[in-house]
Amino acid sequence: MNSLTSEQLAHLTGRIRERKARLLEEIRQALARSGQERYADLLGGTGDAGDESFASLVRDVREAEVVRDVGEVRDIIAAEERLQAGRYGVCIDCGDSIGYDRLAAYPTAKRCLACQQHRERTRAPSKYTGR
Numbered sequence: 001m002n003s004l005t006s007e008q009l010a011h012l013t014g015r016i017r018e019r020k021a022r023l024l025e026e027i028r029q030a031l032a033r034s035g036q037e038r039y040a041d042l043l044g045g046t047g048d049a050g051d052e053s054f055a056s057l058v059r060d061v062r063e064a065e066v067v068r069d070v071g072e073v074r075d076i077i078a079a080e081e082r083l084q085a086g087r088y089g090v091c092i093d094c095g096d097s098i099g100y101d102r103l104a105a106y107p108t109a110k111r112c113l114a115c116q117q118h119r120e121r122t123r124a125p126s127k128y129t130g131r
């Protein structure tokens, strides 16, 4: 269970939805600029593109800006799936509630702060390894 009130959850859900719409619009414009209109057409421009077609259309897009936005949209889609499954706001590693402050700063967070820091520490390349 997450520790969010229904008002907090509604607020975060709204922010996620707005962010996704904005990113999809940015992606659409970037694709149009780079002459990849066939991808842009698939996205529509409503921000309501099906997640299926979205996932397949971006597979071979290499524009750096688009790749970054697409990564964020993927995070957003994953957060939407957790919302639908009732697992939003629950750390995927330890199962603790993530907490509203962290989610307000980072609505697609899937780990609590402690687990995220642990992950970054253990994955971060260190100049001291390999000695």
Ligand SMILES: [Zn+2]
Residues within 6 Å of the ligand: 091, 092, 093, 094, 095, 096, 111, 112, 113, 114, 115, 116
């Ligand atoms: Zn955790």
